[in-house]
Amino acid sequence: MTHKGRVALVTGGGKGVGAGIARALCEAGVRVCIGYHSSEALAQKTLGDILSQGGEGFLYKADVADRSQMRAMAEATADRYGGIDVLVNNAAMQINRFIREYDADTFRWLWDINIGGYWRATQECLPYLKRSAAPRIVNISSIHGKRPGLFDAGYSMTKGAIRMFTREAALELAAYGITVNAIDLGACKIEAKTGEHAFKIYWPKEVHGNPGMPLANICTPEDVGALVLYLTGPGAGMMTGSGIRLDAGMMLV
16 A cells, blocks of 8 residues: 555645645645635645645635534545545644633534544544545644643643544444544644634743753644654554654653
8 A cells, every 4th residue: 555546634734734734645645635714825825835746635615513514525525536545633723721711602612623523524534434445544632632731721621532532433443444543742833823713822921831842842744744644654554543642752841
């Protein structure tokens, strides 16, 4: 098995981490549906970068909180390319709030995006993945699913849920030969946060003393893309239910 000619759907693929994943997959010869929702300009730039390098992909605007839109995106991908071999669940929000600052609507909205979106995408892509010769699911999680960060408990809770969802899905979907793994990501160099929800982004003084990264740097979207390539390639066929830390050593200090 090689990557060339395979088909992937990447949620949140238009910018940030998702864009790095989409670019890496296309560079390896994978045909990619680049799912996006709030930032069409960045998504168009990502697609332009891919096409200029000879890659093959297309954009699809869909809200991961809407099942009908997720179903339509999966169908459009399979109709265009003949199936789906790889699902990368990446679309998520980190709104940076203390517990005291969450209201009920914000809490429900965050969970509906960060874990509900992964759930819907997996369900809607499953019929196509079952027909793939080497089906793969990669869930982008965070080290905050393991370690509290003094800040944004809601986000950390969703990332912890993704870790368990990965394990449960790995057990259930093994019957179809589908591997399911997670990447526990640390800080990553991405664009400024965008979206229709105008949350203020700030870092309170309580977290300024957090230790830095032993490697004296933070990850890039390209680093994440390289790991996704491994997890969706022939070398990871016997790997499922795993969570791989990609954090420049943040969890060590």
